Amino acid sequence: MSAHEHGHHKETFITKYIFSIDHKMIAKQYLITGMLMGIIGVMMSIFFRMQIAWPEESFEIFKIFLGEDYAPGGVMRNDIYLALVTIHGTIMVFFVLTAGLSGTFSNLLIPLQIGARDMASGFMNMLSYWMFFVSCIIMIASLFVESGPASAGWTIYPPLSALPQAIPGSGTGMTLWLVSMAIFIASSLMGSLNYVVTVINLRTKGMTMTRLPLTIWAFFVTAIIGIVSFPVLFSAALLLIFDRSFGTSFFLSDIFISGEVLHYQGGSPVLFEHLFWFLGHPEVYIVILPAMGLVSEIMASSSRKPIFGYRAMIASIIAIAFLSTIVWGHHMFISGMNPFLGSVFTFTTLLIAIPSAVKAFNWITTLWKGNLQLNTAMLFSIGFVSTFITGGLTGIILGDSTLDINVHDTYFVIAHFHLVMGISALYGFFAGVYHWYPKMFGRMLNKTLGYVHFWVTVVCAYGVFFPMHFIGMAGLPRRYYTNSAFPLFDELADVNVLITIFAIVGATFQIVFFWNFFYSMFYGKKATQNPWRSNTLEWTTPVEHIHGNWPGEIPEVHRWPYDYSKPGHEDDFVPQTVPMMEGEEELHH
Amino acid sequence: MTSLLIFLVLAFIGIAVWQLTKIFDLTQVGTSKDNSEVANDHDNKVNGYLMFAFVGFIYLFTIYSLVAWGDLVLGTPASAHGSEVDNLMNISMALIFFVQTITQFLLHYFTHKYSGREGQKALYFADNNKLEAIWTIIPVIVLSGLILYGLYTWNDIMFYDEEEDVMYVEVYAKQFSWEARYAGEDNTLGKANVRYIEGVNTLGVDMEDPAANDDKAVTGELHIPLGKKVVFKFRSQDVLHSAYMPHFRAQMNCVPGMVTQFAFVPTVTTAEMRLDDKIIEKVNKINKIRAAKSLKLVAEGKEALDPYTFDYLLLCNKICGASHYNMQMKVVVDTPEDFKKWLAEKPTVTKVWKDANAPAPVEVKEVTPSQVVDSTVVVAQVIK
Numbered sequence: 001m002s003a004h005e006h007g008h009h010k011e012t013f014i015t016k017y018i019f020s021i022d023h024k025m026i027a028k029q030y031l032i033t034g035m036l037m038g039i040i041g042v043m044m045s046i047f048f049r050m051q052i053a054w055p056e057e058s059f060e061i062f063k064i065f066l067g068e069d070y071a072p073g074g075v076m077r078n079d080i081y082l083a084l085v086t087i088h089g090t091i092m093v094f095f096v097l098t099a100g101l102s103g104t105f106s107n108l109l110i111p112l113q114i115g116a117r118d119m120a121s122g123f124m125n126m127l128s129y130w131m132f133f134v135s136c137i138i139m140i141a142s143l144f145v146e147s148g149p150a151s152a153g154w155t156i157y158p159p160l161s162a163l164p165q166a167i168p169g170s171g172t173g174m175t176l177w178l179v180s181m182a183i184f185i186a187s188s189l190m191g192s193l194n195y196v197v198t199v200i201n202l203r204t205k206g207m208t209m210t211r212l213p214l215t216i217w218a219f220f221v222t223a224i225i226g227i228v229s230f231p232v233l234f235s236a237a238l239l240l241i242f243d244r245s246f247g248t249s250f251f252l253s254d255i256f257i258s259g260e261v262l263h264y265q266g267g268s269p270v271l272f273e274h275l276f277w278f279l280g281h282p283e284v285y286i287v288i289l290p291a292m293g294l295v296s297e298i299m300a301s302s303s304r305k306p307i308f309g310y311r312a313m314i315a316s317i318i319a320i321a322f323l324s325t326i327v328w329g330h331h332m333f334i335s336g337m338n339p340f341l342g343s344v345f346t347f348t349t350l351l352i353a354i355p356s357a358v359k360a361f362n363w364i365t366t367l368w369k370g371n372l373q374l375n376t377a378m379l380f381s382i383g384f385v386s387t388f389i390t391g392g393l394t395g396i397i398l399g400d401s402t403l404d405i406n407v408h409d410t411y412f413v414i415a416h417f418h419l420v421m422g423i424s425a426l427y428g429f430f431a432g433v434y435h436w437y438p439k440m441f442g443r444m445l446n447k448t449l450g451y452v453h454f455w456v457t458v459v460c461a462y463g464v465f466f467p468m469h470f471i472g473m474a475g476l477p478r479r480y481y482t483n484s485a486f487p488l489f490d491e492l493a494d495v496n497v498l499i500t501i502f503a504i505v506g507a508t509f510q511i512v513f514f515w516n517f518f519y520s521m522f523y524g525k526k527a528t529q530n531p532w533r534s535n536t537l538e539w540t541t542p543v544e545h546i547h548g549n550w551p552g553e554i555p556e557v558h559r560w561p562y563d564y565s566k567p568g569h570e571d572d573f574v575p576q577t578v579p580m581m582e583g584e585e586e587l588h589h
Numbered sequence: 590m591t592s593l594l595i596f597l598v599l600a601f602i603g604i605a606v607w608q609l610t611k612i613f614d615l616t617q618v619g620t621s622k623d624n625s626e627v628a629n630d631h632d633n634k635v636n637g638y639l640m641f642a643f644v645g646f647i648y649l650f651t652i653y654s655l656v657a658w659g660d661l662v663l664g665t666p667a668s669a670h671g672s673e674v675d676n677l678m679n680i681s682m683a684l685i686f687f688v689q690t691i692t693q694f695l696l697h698y699f700t701h702k703y704s705g706r707e708g709q710k711a712l713y714f715a716d717n718n719k720l721e722a723i724w725t726i727i728p729v730i731v732l733s734g735l736i737l738y739g740l741y742t743w744n745d746i747m748f749y750d751e752e753e754d755v756m757y758v759e760v761y762a763k764q765f766s767w768e769a770r771y772a773g774e775d776n777t778l779g780k781a782n783v784r785y786i787e788g789v790n791t792l793g794v795d796m797e798d799p800a801a802n803d804d805k806a807v808t809g810e811l812h813i814p815l816g817k818k819v820v821f822k823f824r825s826q827d828v829l830h831s832a833y834m835p836h837f838r839a840q841m842n843c844v845p846g847m848v849t850q851f852a853f854v855p856t857v858t859t860a861e862m863r864l865d866d867k868i869i870e871k872v873n874k875i876n877k878i879r880a881a882k883s884l885k886l887v888a889e890g891k892e893a894l895d896p897y898t899f900d901y902l903l904l905c906n907k908i909c910g911a912s913h914y915n916m917q918m919k920v921v922v923d924t925p926e927d928f929k930k931w932l933a934e935k936p937t938v939t940k941v942w943k944d945a946n947a948p949a950p951v952e953v954k955e956v957t958p959s960q961v962v963d964s965t966v967v968v969a970q971v972i973k
Contacts (some may be wrong), residue, residue: 016737052843060591060592062590076909077911078912079911088926088954157829157908159824159845160829162601166764166828166909197957200895253844254784254827254846255828255846256763256783256784256793261783261784266846269844269845269846270844275761288647301734304711305711305713306713306714307715308716310716312721334840336823336841336842336844339748342747343740346739347736347740349731350735351732354725358721360692364692365714365720367699369703369714369922370711371703371705372633372700372703373627373703374632374700374705375632379636382640385696386696387691389688389689389696390689393689397681400736401743402674402734402743403677403681403739405839408834408840409840410906440725444625445624446610447626447628448613449610449864451636453633459646462647462650467658470659470661471660471661473663474660474663475663475835477833479908479913480913481911481913486902487875487894488895488897489625491661495661504728509783515607522970531625531626531777541869557768564713565711565714565715572710580910583615587715
């Protein structure tokens with residue numbers, strides 16, 4: 001157990017803010033880095049949306065941000081369009097929604113909510129953040145190489161990603177992408193190991209597994225999925241490096257390009273797809289489960305009611321985690337793999353809809369007959385459930401191999417995964433920030449700005465992604481630099497313009513959030529110890545951060561975290577530290 | 590200069606928001622409103638109403654989308670299995686629309702109905718096994734039904750009877766165009782591999798293979814006969830491509846080093862489809878747009894756009910490089926007689942090869958047996 005000598009710890013600026021081993025500081029580092037990467041990722045999306053809406057137009061902003069090489073005369077180059085979608089996807093999925101979401105909240109909440117002084121290994125925790133930081137730098141550096149950044153899609157299928165002759169970005173840019181991701185994966189694994197060990201070993205007295213808040217269950221299971229699946233992407237990346245640089249043929253065979261036959265023989269791109277999606281699918285659950293955990297917690301506290309179906313929620317988390325490892329083939333229905341596999345994966349994929357449905361119904365029931373405190377965090381949590389339902393339902397279409405035939409790789413897919421990741425998980429992230437901001441920074445975010453941020457964001461988000469279902473079902477493929485090569489798609493042009501306008505407005509409006517975030521850090525109203533009147537342990541720590549979290553002994557826990565509005569108690573909340581009264585029954589042990 | 594101006598505008602907007610926030614906060618001083626930044630009864634009421642209004646927005650936007658863009662969705666399918674696919678799609682869509690309507694309503698209505706009030710007490714309702722059972726079992730039953738229907742259709746599409754009367758056509762993908770090869774009278778495609786690519790033999794056909802003698806290679810237009818099951822064999826020369834023929838509800842990746850396949854029966858000729866009401870509507874709409882665009886182009890001194898007539902399409906649908914967005918081939922469904930006529934005019938690969946390589950002796954490249962992969966054997970194997 002890592003004990004910290006509070007009061008005698010001589011801290012410098014470096015050890016407090018830069019190379020800190022305190023989980024609370026590391027959480028904030030993940031948060032801010034994730035947010036900054038998010039700005040870059042969103043800007044890229046605005047650029048390529050502009051190109052789609054107004055094809056081959058010259059834009060001043062392209063001249064400024066893309067330069068003469070990538071946008072000659074202010075017109076985006078066609079392969080640079082592909083580079084932008086590639087890096088956008090990579091940054092958003094990994095750097096923002098995995099590191100920025102899990103990294104921030106697992107680090108912040110695990111020790112605080114289980115009653116531990118810090119993570120099992122503060123040093124490894126610090127290392128995991130700094131490796132994440134390095135991977136960010138390398139990924140950004142890849143934007144500046146002459147031949148361009150990786151351009152084969154965030155899914156980087158070979159041979160396109162293996163052969164610089166196939167697209168310039170598959171040269172140095174792709175190499176840097178692979179290096180960045182290898183370091184990112186190492187960082188992620190270190191973090192995950194820490195989370196698992198801490199949850200198992202460092203719970204305080206009385207904190208049994210069934211007294212853990214759902215946030216902890218979510219982070220714990222997410223970490224396990226990560227440990228199981230990230231190494232497979234690492235191996236795929238390694239084999240791809242071998243094919244690219246050492247002449248092996250893991251993924252390549254019988255290729256004629258740039259006027260010559262290459263030497264590769266015997267490999268298969270489909271193998272890469274299997275390896276990639278073996279991580280790729282669990283990855284999206286690594287993204288959404290922490291958001292689910294955060295939302296469950298916020299909803300219970302804000303409804304002044306227990307989360308409905310605590311045990312069913314835990315069972316669903318575990319079921320989702322298990323099933324997520326056996327559905328990856330639904331990304332590959334028409335990859336050329338044996339159609340029988342397609343049948344198997346359709347079956348498992350539609351199964352995973354069931355625990356997800358259970359969770360959605362449980363959240364709705366949590367609201368029923370509650371006393372809903374509609375803080376911004378709660379609004380985003382409700383928005384999370386709303387968009388998760390919408391996005392999840394279209395997953396039923398995509399998970400059915402027969403239906404996937406005509407919508408695979410179209411805008412229908414883009415609509416689906418953005419609704420569940422780009423909106424739903426993002427709302428979970430926002431909800432988490434709004435709710436735990438007082439814990440992180442000791443101040444409150446401005447309420448009015450929060451409401452404004454929420455309402456403009458939800459409208460714009462719908463406006464961007466809902467129309468995409470229709471253009472997808474019209475047959476519009478993804479990753480097209482322009483749609484003007486097909487007269488068939490001329491009637492989709494207006495829809496694309498509408499989408500882009502919503503996107504520009506929505507993205508620009510995030511300034512309100514960033515403003516609120518940074519301004520309130522210094523000038524926000526000072527927070528009280530437990531502003532939301534919640535039951536969980538993090539609200540029993542002092543507002544000013546101290547190493548080791550509690551000034552004296554770590555509190556002992558006597559009940560589960562969801563005794564809100566429990567009959568027999570005067571207050572509408574009973575913190576976990578409050579002992580059972582005479583004759584009081586506990587629902588779970 | 591422009592960037593400086595943009596930066597200044599953004600900076601001023603930032604300052605304006607900052608000052609406006611401060612002014613607003615000042616106006617709240619002395620009012621009975623609390624400044625705890627925690628939601629009070631008034632906030633709960635307002636946002637509760639807004640949430641309920643939001644489900645109205647969702648419904649309206651959905652209806653608007655269906656009305657405005659419903660006809661963008663592909664219409665009459667042009668293949669035999671296409672109607673099965675569309676049926677399954679319609680059923681699935683109906684189901685998810687139903688679930689969406691109800692759940693979104695409940696979610697947003699509850700938010701409004703139970704918005705927080707001073708003195709209101711929540712109900713301590715932590716679990717109910719019966720409810721959990723209901724909303725676990727019902728999805729299981731409904732989804733099982735969908736799965737079974739889906740799998741039945743999938744098997745129908747992906748596995749074809751070897752005894753069936755089929756026609757083999759190879760579709761060859763490369764950066765950034767398509768080529769097709771017909772199997773000829775013997776209905777057998779000659780062996781091929783990229784290592785045989787040379788000069789006019791762009792498909793890499795093994796000229797020594799007798800099965801290749803009557804093969805015919807075409808570019809630009811892919812013709813297929815009405816009512817005959819066409820088994821497409823896909824090959825790729827360089828990177829992953831995907832043969833997407835949306836009107837036929839057909840798609841299959843083209844993988845270098847592997848032969849993949851997809852089969853369907855075309856059921857509507859190009860001529861017939863051009864007379865379809867929905868298609869006529871679509872074509873008119875598109876031509877109106879193109880005409881408007883052409884006016885603009887001509888005014889700028891550029892060429893006008895060609896008017897659009899409907900044609901089936903084969904497009905690339907797997908990211909394959911810089912010109913991925915313009916890798917297409919026209920697909921034409923002919924009556925069997927027209928198809929025969931069309932194909933008869935095309936030269937065989939042998940003839941094309943001989944013509945290009947008359948009379949000087951050409952050095953035959955030595956290809957060792959171990960290098961030759963029988964690429965007509967489908968790896969995505971048919972299972973009986």
